[in-house]
Amino acid sequence: xxxxxxxxxxxxxxxxxxxxxxxxxxxxxxxxxxxxxxxxxxxxxxxxxxxxxxxxxxxxxxxxxxxxxxxxxxxxxxxxxxxxxxxxxxxxxxxxxxxxxxxxxxxxxxxxxxxxxxxxxxxxxxxxxxxxxxxxxxxxxxxxxxxxxxxxxxxxxxxxxxxxxxxxxxxxxxxxxxxxxxxxxxxxxxxxxxxxxxxxxxxxxxxxxxxxxxxxxxxxxxxxxxxxxxxxxxxxxxxxxxxxxxxxxxxxxxxxxxxxxxxxxxxxxxxxxxxxxxxxxxxxxxxxxxxxxxxxxxxxxxxxxxxxxxxxxxxxxxxxxxxxxxxxxxxxxxxxxxxxxxxxxxxxxxxxxxxxxxxxxxxxxxxxxxxxxxxxxxxxxxxxxxxxxxxxxxxxxxxxxxxxxxxxxxxxxxxxxxxxxxxxxxxxxxxxxxxxxxxxxxxxxxxxxxxxxxxxxxxxxxxxxxxxxxxxxxxxxxxxxxxxxxxxxxxxxxxxxxxxxxxxxxxxxxxxxxxxxxxxxxxxxxxxxxxxxxxxxxxxxxxxxxxxxxxxxxxxxxxxxxxxxxxxxxxxxxxxxxxxxxxxxxxxxxxxxxxxxxxxxxxxxxxxxxxxxxxxxxxxxxxxxxxxxxxxxxxxxxxxxxxxxxxxxxxxxxxxxxxxxxxxxxx
Numbered sequence: 001x002x003x004x005x006x007x008x009x010x011x012x013x014x015x016x017x018x019x020x021x022x023x024x025x026x027x028x029x030x031x032x033x034x035x036x037x038x039x040x041x042x043x044x045x046x047x048x049x050x051x052x053x054x055x056x057x058x059x060x061x062x063x064x065x066x067x068x069x070x071x072x073x074x075x076x077x078x079x080x081x082x083x084x085x086x087x088x089x090x091x092x093x094x095x096x097x098x099x100x101x102x103x104x105x106x107x108x109x110x111x112x113x114x115x116x117x118x119x120x121x122x123x124x125x126x127x128x129x130x131x132x133x134x135x136x137x138x139x140x141x142x143x144x145x146x147x148x149x150x151x152x153x154x155x156x157x158x159x160x161x162x163x164x165x166x167x168x169x170x171x172x173x174x175x176x177x178x179x180x181x182x183x184x185x186x187x188x189x190x191x192x193x194x195x196x197x198x199x200x201x202x203x204x205x206x207x208x209x210x211x212x213x214x215x216x217x218x219x220x221x222x223x224x225x226x227x228x229x230x231x232x233x234x235x236x237x238x239x240x241x242x243x244x245x246x247x248x249x250x251x252x253x254x255x256x257x258x259x260x261x262x263x264x265x266x267x268x269x270x271x272x273x274x275x276x277x278x279x280x281x282x283x284x285x286x287x288x289x290x291x292x293x294x295x296x297x298x299x300x301x302x303x304x305x306x307x308x309x310x311x312x313x314x315x316x317x318x319x320x321x322x323x324x325x326x327x328x329x330x331x332x333x334x335x336x337x338x339x340x341x342x343x344x345x346x347x348x349x350x351x352x353x354x355x356x357x358x359x360x361x362x363x364x365x366x367x368x369x370x371x372x373x374x375x376x377x378x379x380x381x382x383x384x385x386x387x388x389x390x391x392x393x394x395x396x397x398x399x400x401x402x403x404x405x406x407x408x409x410x411x412x413x414x415x416x417x418x419x420x421x422x423x424x425x426x427x428x429x430x431x432x433x434x435x436x437x438x439x440x441x442x443x444x445x446x447x448x449x450x451x452x453x454x455x456x457x458x459x460x461x462x463x464x465x466x467x468x469x470x471x472x473x474x475x476x477x478x479x480x481x482x483x484x485x486x487x488x489x490x491x492x493x494x495x496x497x498x499x500x501x502x503x504x505x506x507x508x509x510x511x512x513x514x515x516x517x518x519x520x521x522x523x524x525x526x527x528x529x530x531x532x533x534x535x536x537x538x539x540x541x542x543x544x545x546x547x548x549x550x551x552x553x554x555x556x557x558x559x560x561x562x563x564x565x566x567x568x569x570x571x572x573x574x575x576x577x578x579x580x581x582x583x584x585x586x587x588x589x590x591x592x593x594x595x596x597x598x599x600x601x602x603x604x605x606x607x608x609x610x611x612x613x614x615x616x617x618x619x620x621x622x623x624x625x626x627x628x629x630x631x632x633x634x635x636x637x638x639x640x641x642x643x644x645x646x647x648x649x650x651x652x653x654x655x656x657x658x659x660x661x662x663x664x665x666x667x
Contacts (some may be wrong), residue, residue: 055212060508062089062476063461064486065468066096066349067116068217068392069456070235070318074152075121075197076221077129079388081169082404085152086390088119088204094391096214103157104408106520108391112484112540114455115463116215119201119390120235123220123250127197128190134174139193142185144175159412162405165661166277180252181467194247206241211464218244222260222276224251230285231345232257232278235316235384236264239273239469256294261310275472277382279315282323283345286355289364289377293537298509304374313472315456316658317480319393319402320446324624324658326353329360333563335626338656339451340483349447349465362620362661363552363559370554380475380517380660381455381622390457391533394482395595396653399452399633402633407447410637414448415646417441438647447556448649452633453481457514459655475660485657487622489516491529491664495607500534516622516660517606523667533566534605535625535657542627542655543600546581549608553619557648563624566608569601576611586628590651593631593639601627615667623659630655 072079073086083103086094094100121127128228133144133152140149150156156164198220218238226232234257238244249263250512257276260627264274281288316324321341330336344351349511354360358381365377385392386402393400396462401407410416417440435444442448457478458471471477472615476619478487488500492513499505509532514520520529547567553560565574568581575582584599610621629652631639638645645651 004300006459014449018347026234029230032626045187046210056462058076061459061510065115065215065458065460065463066455066484067118067215067468067638068387069116069118069120069217069237069277070221070315071119071390072121072221072386072388073119073390073391074130075079075127075201076388077122077125077173078169079121079647080129080133080152081148081165082171082388082406083152083157084404085572087206088201088390090206091119092117092204092208092216092392096208100391102389102391102400103152103404104159105157107580108389108393110392111395111398113214114392116217116468118219118235118237118268119205120219120221120237120516121201122223123194123217123248124174124223124252125190126194126248126250128176128193129172129477130197131193139189142179144172144179144185154535155362159371159405165405193246193326198246198248201576202241202244209465210529215463215465215468217465217469220248220298220332222248222250222257224255224257225345226285226287228285228287229344229347229349230351231280231283232287233345234276234278236260236274236276237472238468240465243270245272248569251629254272255609258294258306261306263305264310271294273469275313276311277313277315277384278311279318279386280320280323280345280354281314281358281361282321282326282341283343283351283355285344285349286352289355289357289361290357291364292370298610299368299373299376299655301374304368304376307376308378313382313477313555314358314379315363315384317383317451319453320385320386321449321483322451322453323356323358324360325357328353329357330561333561333659335563335624335654335656338526339449339453339653341446341449343446348444359552359561363593364562366554366559366618366620367557370557378663380472381479381658382477383479384456385454385479394452395453396452396482396630396633396655397636399636401447401450403447407440407445407450410641412443412445412447412449413634413635413637414443414445415649416641416643418443429440441645448634448646451481451653455480455482455484457484459488474515475623476515477517478657478659480657481655483541483627483655483657485538485541485544485625485627485655486534487623487625487657487659488532488534489659489662490514490532491518491520491621492532493526493530493624495530495532498605499532499607500605504636506594514662516662519665521665522615528609528615529662531566531606531608531610531621531662532605533623534603535623536568536603537601537627542595542630543569543586543602544604545584545586545600545626545628545637545654547604547606548624548625548626550622551610551619553614553617555617562612564608564610567604567606569604584628588629588631588652590631590635590645591639594638595630618666619664620661621664622661625657627655631652
């Protein structure tokens with residue numbers, strides 16, 4: 001870039017001002033000027049009826065769109081406290097493929113832009129910590145705000161600021177909450193900050209919404225928990241921004257999620273449509289998918305209908321662990337231990353698996369239904385990041401975790417041993433902050449159980465709010481642990497083997513069958529369903545190893561489950577006795593993270609029929625797609641740091657995708 005001397009800028013400004021303000025004298029006559037300024041003699045251009053299409057046409061049929069519905073920016077109290085200054089606009093720029101700054105000072109950028117994105121900052125204290133840190137604001141003059149002053153100014157943003165941040169974060173929230181309760185903090189003052197941040201969030205979503213090319217959704221996070229710290233968080237996503245509440249419903253309004261549903265129903269009655277997505281059920285300590293309501297009463301049809309009306313989807317995977325299932329819940333599923341974070345959110349307290357995982361919830365729903373109660377757990381699946389930097393971190397090879405400065409380096413993520421300075425500093429924090437593993441000292445944290453996950457996929461006609469939200473509502477959604485895999489699932493009869501790879505076949509599947517998220521009624525549909533399955537690998541990623549169907553059913557009042565491999569890579573055949581594909585031999589070298597060439601499939605498809613189908617049994621079926629093994633992010637961290645990988649962390653993982661279930665109702 002060429003730079004001009006300051007004096008030159010002044011000279012140019014004077015010249016431009018003189019040209020703009022004085023009538024030129026060259027060639028001037030005493031004749032009166034033309035009233036039309038010289039344009040009265042006729043047109044210069046001929047009229048042109050050509051048009052510019054500003055919105056791409058809708059696709060013929062439905063195609064896959066990828067996005068993230070769980071993103072935090074500087075308006076979230078925890079994100080700002082740990083260094084995030086990214087605004088909602090920065091988040092949308094990132095989703096569209098631009099680089100933005102990470103709190104630790106390096107740039108982050110997606111390997112491939114996303115199709116849709118939703119900023120979902122915490123409604124509780126929305127914008128308040130950011131306002132407290134701004135010493136030009138009136139709110140910053142409260143004594144409780146003083147530790148936050150200038151927190152993210154240039155001189156305070158290094159890793160050495162972490163102790164100060166931890167202290168400030170640990171004291172401000174309880175003091176502010178107490179101030180709201182005892183009246184020493186003006187509630188209207190806090191609400192004004194929230195209203196302004198919420199208005200800016202809405203404006204940013206509308207500014208970056210480009211129908212047909214990039215979709216934004218207005219949303220926020222309802223952040224609640226049980227008294228025992230069991231996670232009850234939900235993301236609330238609005239269909240439209242035409243009319244919205246002035247203040248989002250938060251835990252300050254009710255700790256009970258049923259209060260959120262009542263508020264959403266009230267808005268819906270006024271034409272304001274939204275849905276809530278539970279997340280991190282793995283950290284709920286059994287409270288997310290209970291068999292009773294908040295007051296401990298048995299679930300009934302009214303409860304089930306109200307929950308399904310407001311929560312048709314559930315987040316099955318994200319950075320704080322995958323919530324599909326747990327080895328103790330699915331002991332015969334060899335792949336059940338995928339990216340398990342066993343703690344309650346923001347703690348190191350163990351979380352009870354029953355009632356905390358999605359497959360278990362699907363089974364509970366069948367059991368409740370069999371007992372003449374309603375089924376509140378007939379949901380579809382989405383994936384998300386829960387990033388607190390504005391930027392989704394879904395790439396194992398380039399993982400920067402979620403909480404800004406708090407987990408910005410391999411040492412702070414617990415994937416490599418602590419250096420001398422950090423080891424000394426953490427000893428000052430307390431003995432529980434460190435753990436010795438294999439003769440090396442690591443940070444003791446839940447962060448090393450986190451995953452580079454996840455992404456939501458939808459099947460929709462076009463990339464617009466209306467079309468994508470309709471896919472949410474009919475649950476034609478799927479989730480991935482990061483890669484852009486695509487998966488289709490239909491139930492039907494008389495399916496041809498190439499059904500999902502020909503335009504006529506796909507149209508027939510929609511016309512005669514039931515897509516993921518739907519229901520198959522055996523009697524009305526004429527008998528046992530076939531399942532048409534198609535999976536495509538991420539074109540920029542790793543090949544597929546196998547495709548599975550997970551079945552859950554009720555037998556004599558008790559639910560059961562089974563995993564069936566239904567398609568194998570490399571021409572391998574499923575063993576009918578074990579329902580498993582043979583090992584395809586795919587391997588990765590953990591010393592270099594190089595993928596050994598050879599096996600795997602770019603896509604797999606099949607039409608499968610349940611060999612154990614019983615028309616009298618209530619059941620659900622969903623697809624799980626497994627990639628070949630690749631290095632886990634913690635192995636990549638160790639490789640780049642030149643140290644041996646953490647001996648208690650997996651070296652490799654198998655990235656995966658999940659379709660939403662199809663529910664099968666008996667005769």
